[in-house]
Amino acid sequence: MGYIPYLERKITMTERVCCFIGHRINKPIKILQLLILHINELMQIGYTHFISGMTSGADILSAQVVGSFRHKNKNLILEAAIPYRNKLNTH
Secondary structure, three states, X not given: XXXXXXXXXXXXXXXXXXXXXXXXXXXXXXXXXXXXXXXHHHHHOOOOEEEEOOOOOHHHHHHHHHHHOOOOOOOOEEEEOOOOHHHHHOO
């Protein structure tokens, strides 16, 4: 997988953006259930842009949940916040 540079897109002051950062988790089922609940709530109040650090654990789980909701809202944006170029090759 190669590095894909960030495509510049202006975020407006009215756009609702949610960023997920977390740590490795030892109870993924419980966290997954909470993420499904809260991401669904965020979508209901207008959040469409989600950013994930894409590291193992809570970041990946949150990205998977957002991806699973794409059938409900085709306007969802899932952005990967990759901290450095070679990060893509570390997993």
